[in-house]
Amino acid sequence: GEKVEQHQSTLSVREGDSAVINCTYTDTASSYFPWYKQEAGKSLHFVIDIRSNVDRKQSQRLTVLLDKKAKRFSLHITATQPEDSAIYFCAARRTSSGQKLVFGQGTILKVYL
Amino acid sequence: GALVYQYPRRTICKSGTSMRMECQAVGFQATSVAWYRQSPQKTFELIALSTVNSAIKYEQNFTQEKFPISHPNLSFSSMTVLNAYLEDRGLYLCGARDWGGDQDTQYFGPGTRLLVL
Numbered sequence: 001g002e003k004v005e006q007h008q009s010t011l012s013v014r015e016g017d018s019a020v021i022n023c024t025y026t027d028t029a030s031s032y033f034p035w036y037k038q039e040a041g042k043s044l045h046f047v048i049d050i051r052s053n054v055d056r057k058q059s060q061r062l063t064v065l066l067d068k069k070a071k072r073f074s075l076h077i078t079a080t081q082p083e084d085s086a087i088y089f090c091a092a093r094r095t096s097s098g099q100k101l102v103f104g105q106g107t108i109l110k111v112y113l
Numbered sequence: 114g115a116l117v118y119q120y121p122r123r124t125i126c127k128s129g130t131s132m133r134m135e136c137q138a139v140g141f142q143a144t145s146v147a148w149y150r151q152s153p154q155k156t157f158e159l160i161a162l163s164t165v166n167s168a169i170k171y172e173q174n175f176t177q178e179k180f181p182i183s184h185p186n187l188s189f190s191s192m193t194v195l196n197a198y199l200e201d202r203g204l205y206l207c208g209a210r211d212w213g214g215d216q217d218t219q220y221f222g223p224g225t226r227l228l229v230l
Contacts, residue, residue, distance in 0.1 A: 036221075042223075043204065043206060043221060043223045043224040044157075044206060044221045044224075046220075089156065089157065093219075095217060100147060100159045100162050100172075101147070101149075101157075101159070101208065101219060102159075103149075103156045103157040104156065105156045106156055
């Protein structure tokens with residue numbers, strides 16, 4: 001079946017530096033790619049998403065890049081802050097009805113002082 | 114705004130007993146509702162997807178006999194975990210999708226955390 005993979009289990013960055021979290025997917029029909037953040041003991045919090053009709057989307061300190069040929073997308077966080085520390089999950093889904101979100105395994109982002 | 118509520122937020126049940134959890138979409142009509150489970154130290158697995166005018170579709174390793182779901186209208190869904198055992202513990206998320214016209218957004222509830230003793 002379709003897979004979404006995050007090969008970085010943990011990423012540590014110094015406060016103020018940038019962080020990049022990468023994901024790959026297998027389903028060529030995927031057209032919607034959201035990112036979620038999960039803080040310790042809490043649920044999923046929507047962060048940002050991108051659709052396949054664009055290859056870049058920015059929202060304040062967050063940028064998502066999509067490379068459809070390589071079936072790869074990434075989350076870029078600039079000027080990281082300690083409160084950015086969390087587990088980040090990427091996901092992929094087809095646009096059509098009845099399609100599920102397939103999640104990556106999650107990347108633990110640690111921002112240290 | 115669009116919100117998804119889940120109840121209860123946290124529950125403890127004895128091994129072999131059952132518990133029911135609810136999901137309510139507010140501010141939009143959910144064209145589909147998906148139930149996910151996050152087991153300890155793992156990612157989110159889809160249990161089942163319920164879409165308007167279609168039968169509820171269960172993923173491999175999850176069955177209606179174990180996780181019966183009710184989706185009576187576009188705003189409400191409930192799922193029961195029957196005969197819960199240790200391997201059923203985790204965070205159960207309800208995701209409601211608002212899809213139609215220019216809109217296609219999935220909203221998640223805060224989750225129901227299930228502990229099994």
